[in-house]
Amino acid sequence: MKKILMGKIADKILKLNLNMKSGEHLLIVTEPEKISIAETIAASAMRMEIEPVISIMMPRKTDGQEPPEIIARAMKASDAFLSVVGKSITHTQAVKDAIAAGSRGLVLTQFSEDMMIEGGMEADFQSLAPLCKDMAKALEDGDKIRLTTPLGTDLSFSATGRRGNALYCMVEKGQFSTAPTIEANVSPIEGTARGKIVADASVPYIGIGLLEEPIYFDVEDGNIVSIKGGYQADMLREDLASKKDPGVYNIAELGIELNPNCRFLGLMLEDEGVFGSVHIGIGTSINLGGTLKAASHYDLIMTKPTVVVDGRTILKDGEVVL
Numbered sequence: 350m351k352k353i354l355m356g357k358i359a360d361k362i363l364k365l366n367l368n369m370k371s372g373e374h375l376l377i378v379t380e381p382e383k384i385s386i387a388e389t390i391a392a393s394a395m396r397m398e399i400e401p402v403i404s405i406m407m408p409r410k411t412d413g414q415e416p417p418e419i420i421a422r423a424m425k426a427s428d429a430f431l432s433v434v435g436k437s438i439t440h441t442q443a444v445k446d447a448i449a450a451g452s453r454g455l456v457l458t459q460f461s462e463d464m465m466i467e468g469g470m471e472a473d474f475q476s477l478a479p480l481c482k483d484m485a486k487a488l489e490d491g492d493k494i495r496l497t498t499p500l501g502t503d504l505s506f507s508a509t510g511r512r513g514n515a516l517y518c519m520v521e522k523g524q525f526s527t528a529p530t531i532e533a534n535v536s537p538i539e540g541t542a543r544g545k546i547v548a549d550a551s552v553p554y555i556g557i558g559l560l561e562e563p564i565y566f567d568v569e570d571g572n573i574v575s576i577k578g579g580y581q582a583d584m585l586r587e588d589l590a591s592k593k594d595p596g597v598y599n600i601a602e603l604g605i606e607l608n609p610n611c612r613f614l615g616l617m618l619e620d621e622g623v624f625g626s627v628h629i630g631i632g633t634s635i636n637l638g639g640t641l642k643a644a645s646h647y648d649l650i651m652t653k654p655t656v657v658v659d660g661r662t663i664l665k666d667g668e669v670v671l
Contacts, residue, residue: 351385351462351465351466352385352388352389352392354465354466355385355386355389355462355465355466356389356392356393357466358465358466358470358471359389359390359392359393359465360393360397361470362390362393362431362455362457362470362528363375363390363393363394363397363399364397365474365475365519366455366474366518366519366520366526366528367429367431367453367455367520368453368519368520368521369394369397369399369428369429370399371397371398371399372398372399372400373399373400373428373429374399374400374402374426374427374428374429375391375394375399375400375401375402375427375428375429375430375431376401376402376404376423376424376426376427376429376430376431377390377391377401377402377403377404377430377431377433378404378406378416378420378424378430378431378432378433378434378438379403379404379405379406379431379432379433379434380405380406380407380408380433380434380435381405381408382408382435383433383434383435383460384403384405385462386433386457386460386462386465387403387405387431387433388403389465390431390433391403402423402427404420404423406420408434408435408436409434409436409438410436411436411592411644411645412436412437412440412554412555412645412646412647413437413438413439413440413441413632413633413643413644413645413646414436414438414441415438415441415442415443416438416441416443420443421442421443421446421447424443424444424446424447424452424454425446425447425450425452426450426452427447427452428452428453429452429453429454429455429520430447430452430453430454430455431454431455431456431457432444432454432455432456432457432458433457433460434457434458435458435459436458437456437458437459437617437646438456438458439456439458439525439527439636439646440632440633440634440635440636440646441636442635442642444456444525444636445635445636447525448523448524448525449523451522451523452522452523453520453521453522453523453524453525454520454524454525454526455518455520455525455526455527455528456525456526456527456528456618457528457618458527458617458618459553459616459617459618460616460618461616464529464616464619468529468610468611468612468614468619469528469529469530469608469610469611469612469618469619469622470528470529470610471610472518472529472531472608472609472610472611474517474518474519474531475519477517477531477607477608477609478515478517478519480607480669480671481515481516481517481531481532481533481607482515482517482533483671484513484515484533484605484607484663484669484671485513485514485515485533485534485535486513486515487513487533487658487661487663487671488508488513488533488534488535488603488605488658488663489508489511489512489513489535490508490509490510490511490512490513491507491508491509491511491535491658491659492507492508492509492659493505493507493658493659493660494506494507494508494535494537494603494656494657494658494659495656495657496603496627496629496654496655496656497654497655498547498549498651498652498653498654498655499653499666500547500549500563500651500653501545501547501565502544502545502546502547502651502654503544503545504542504543504544504545504546504568504600504629505542505543505544506537506538506541506542506543506571506600506603507537507538507541508535508536508537508538509538510538511535511536511537511538511638511639512535512638513533513534513535514533514534514535514637514638515533516530516531516532516533516534517531517607518530518531525636527618527621528618529608529610529611529618529619529622530606530608530611530618530619530621530622531606531607531608531622532604532605532606532607532621532622532628533604533605533607534602534603534604534605534630534637535602535603535637535638536601536602536634536637536638536639537571537600537601537602537603537639538571539571539599539634539639539640539641540570540571541571542568542571542572542600543568543569543570543571544568545565545566545567545568546565546566546568546573546629546649546651547563547564547565547566547651548560548563548564548566548629548649548650548651549563549651549652550613550620550623550626550650550651550652551613551615551620551650552564552581552585552647552648552649552650553615553616553617553620553621553648553650554617554645554647554648555584555585555588555647556584557581557584557585558615558616558620559613559614559615559620560581561579561581562578562579562581563578564576564577564578564579564581564582564585564649565577565578565582566649568600571599571600572595572598572599572600573598573600573631574598576589585647589645589647592643592644592645593644594643594644594645596632596633596641596642596643596644597631597632597643597644597645597647598631598632599631599632599633599634599639599641599643600629600630600631601630601631601632601633601634601637601639601641601643601646602628602629602630602634602637602639602648603627603628603629603630603656604621604627604628604629604630604648605627605654605656605663605664606621606622606623606624606625606626606627606628607622607624607669608622608623608624609624610622611623611624617648620650621648621650623650625652625653625654625664625667625668625669626650626651626652626654626667627650627651627654627656627664628648628649628650628651629648629649629651630646630647630648630649631646631647631648631649632644632645632646632647633645633646634646652667653666653667654666654667
């Protein structure tokens with residue numbers, strides 16, 4: 350029954366989000382646990398006379414691990430690709446190379462069958478795209494960007510010369526987007542971030558999900574130098590230490606979430622889309638305009654943020670004020 354209900358969103362993904370046409374070739378990168386979603390989308394592709402190829406890989410051990418080389422090459426050769434996986438391959442060289450080769454991609458990390466029926470994917474992406482673009486433009490080339498929250502976040506950094514990225518779930522040739530999160534983001538200049546981060550909503554990785562209590566981070570010279578809180582903070586601290594890669598502590602991204610249909614569920618791309626929240630991405634930044642490739646990319650999500658760019662307030666206590 351769920352496959353029948355998932356068909357509506359599957360059609361939307363192909364027609365609207367990927368803007369696919371008859372005769373094009375679609376690569377669906379997936380893993381055994383997500384095969385029902387992949388098959389539903391492939392069935393929609395067949396009805397639209399799009400040729401689908403499903404590539405099933407063994408689940409990645411960690412978020413940010415590269416897919417197999419044979420799949421990376423197939424991504425480059427496709428007209429469009431979907432990543433329907435549990436562990437994210439968004440922040441990988443494979444995605445960057447596929448986009449550079451002219452493919453277009455949509456990332457459906459941690460998608461469930463229920464997310465293919467209701468929630469963030471029901472949003473009016475076309476109507477929300479202008480706001481997302483305006484917010485990305487406001488972040489672009491910001492010399493001094495400051496993020497604060499009532500719980501104690503106070504983080505400043507420079508994004509001089511960095512592009513603003515508008516991810517509104519619709520892509521053209523040479524573009525990729527996550528879904529259903531609608532977000533505007535920017536990657537700080539490496540080494541410039543300093544201050545404090547207090548994540549109070551979610552860290553949707555390594556089994557953490559919705560936060561039972563805040564996690565506190567100190568940031569110096571662009572990197573996290575301390576992580577404090579309860580057992581979920583311990584999970585994150587131990588996981589990052591196990592990577593044995595100093596790059597995982599890099600402040601890689603500020604993302605502003607803009608999807609009014611998303612809910613905090615403990616799932617990555619629903620949590621990262623909740624309207625008026627923000628996340629700080631840590632680790633890899635190469636697909637966002639930064640220069641660093643690390644062993645992981647995790648997002649720290651917080652609520653009621655205020656964002657000021659070069660003296661101009663664009664978000665106030667979680668409300669857009671552009």
